Amino acid sequence: MFIPCDRGGGSAAPDFKGFTLLMPAVSVGNVGQLAIDLVISTLDMTKVGYFYTDCLVPMVGNNPYATAEENSTELSINAEVYSLPSNKLVVLQIRSPFIKNKYRPFCETLLSWVKSSNCARVVLLSSSHAYQRDDEQLLGTPLRYLLTPDLEKAVGGRMQELNWKEMEKVASYPGISDTDKVLHIPGGGITKLLFTESCSKGIQMAVLLKFCSEGDNIPDAFVLVNYLNEWLQLIKTESINSTDPSSQWKIPSSWRLLFGSGLPPALF
Numbered sequence: 415m416f417i418p419c420d421r422g423g424g425s426a427a428p429d430f431k432g433f434t435l436l437m438p439a440v441s442v443g444n445v446g447q448l449a450i451d452l453v454i455s456t457l458d459m460t461k462v463g464y465f466y467t468d469c470l471v472p473m474v475g476n477n478p479y480a481t482a483e484e485n486s487t488e489l490s491i492n493a494e495v496y497s498l499p500s501n502k503l504v505v506l507q508i509r510s511p512f513i514k515n516k517y518r519p520f521c522e523t524l525l526s527w528v529k530s531s532n533c534a535r536v537v538l539l540s541s542s543h544a545y546q547r548d549d550e551q552l553l554g555t556p557l558r559y560l561l562t563p564d565l566e567k568a569v570g571g572r573m574q575e576l577n578w579k580e581m582e583k584v585a586s587y588p589g590i591s592d593t594d595k596v597l598h599i600p601g602g603g604i605t606k607l608l609f610t611e612s613c614s615k616g617i618q619m620a621v622l623l624k625f626c627s628e629g630d631n632i633p634d635a636f637v638l639v640n641y642l643n644e645w646l647q648l649i650k651t652e653s654i655n656s657t658d659p660s661s662q663w664k665i666p667s668s669w670r671l672l673f674g675s676g677l678p679p680a681l682f
Contacts, residue, residue: 416495416527418463428462428497430504431532434646437506439540439608442601443626446539448635449642450507454496455479455666456649457503465493465506467523469516473509478668486667501648504533512604521608525615535565535618537646538608539638543601544625548584555579556625557641560597560609565618569645576644581623599623632672639663 418427436453438446453459470492480486492510497503512520528536544556551558558581559573573580583595599606605621612619622642626634643649649662 415466415523416463416531417466419461428499428504430497432534433497433502433504433531435504435506435528435533435536436642437536437538438508439538439603439605440508440511441541441603441605441623442543443541443628443631443634445541445624445626445631445634445638447508448631449539449639450505451478451666451669452635452639452663453642453648454505454507456662456664457498457501459496459498459503459505461494462497462504463495464491465495465524465527467493467520469513469520469523470508471510471513475509476668478509479666481667502534503648517604517607521604521611524608525611525617528617529615535620536612537642538605538619538621539642540599540602540605540621540623541626541631541634541638542599542605542623544627546598546600547625548582550582551584551625557637558582558623558625560621560623562609562613562617562619564616565620568618569620572645581621630673632669636663 416427436450438444438450440447473492475490477485477488478490480488490509493506493508496505496507498505506524542558557579559578560581561570561573581597581599584598585592586594586596597606597609602623605623609619609621611617622638622645624634624638624641643651651662
């Protein structure tokens with residue numbers, strides 16, 4: 415459940431009516447979470463609360479978006495909510511893995527909050543194992559999207575204008591029968607469950623994902639967030655002569671320790 419930040423004075427909980435909820439799946443390479451970091455850092459979003467749940471591994475750390483020594487000691491936890499009212503955007507950042515068998519309770523709690531807060535739509539950033547693609551998925555771009563039927567009516571035409579590729583369904587029994595096809599997102603964490611639950615509950619949801627492998631997934635995060643920006647226009651793209659759209663995103667200070675603190679000189 416959502417718990418608003420206590421700013422003093424007993425301020426009311428923020429109003430998310432008509433907002434777009436942007437969130438990651440905890441998936442291969444943590445690509446969605448890294449992309450969400452770029453959005454929060456670049457848009458300088460304000461923390462408005464946290465998502466209290468027993469479905470995630472507990473964790474606590476320093477402010478991942480610190481810009482000065484003064485705010486570097488602020489604490490952050492496993493699921494926090496950020497808002498940018500001017501863009502009607504609310505972001506849920508998830509920073510720890512799910513506890514075993516807790517996918518479904520989390521999805522139910524999350525979608526209940528989405529409905530009660532009257533969010534207009536949910537956009538889930540995810541990833542999937544590149545090595546488990548079928549022949550059709552090996553062709554063209556490694557980026558895919560999915561839309562629930564309710565959102566398809568609203569933005570399906572826009573996706574076609576962008577020339578985006580919808581996530582293909584794959585054979586349930588490859589090599590035996592190709593007629594029975596299912597949605598398969600290996601390494602996608604809660605992606606498939608959250609998407610199917612949103613379909614059944616009539617919630618407008620889009621899934622944007624990238625096929626990738628574990629490793630240094632910072633480049634994958636930039637590709638995914640640029641993909642998102644093509645649609646939502648979170649930041650204005652610079653002149654057509656700009657060769658690197660990724661340079662417009664602000665890398666959070668916490669990424670300096672993404673792979674640890676480096677080798678101690680005493681080793682050499």
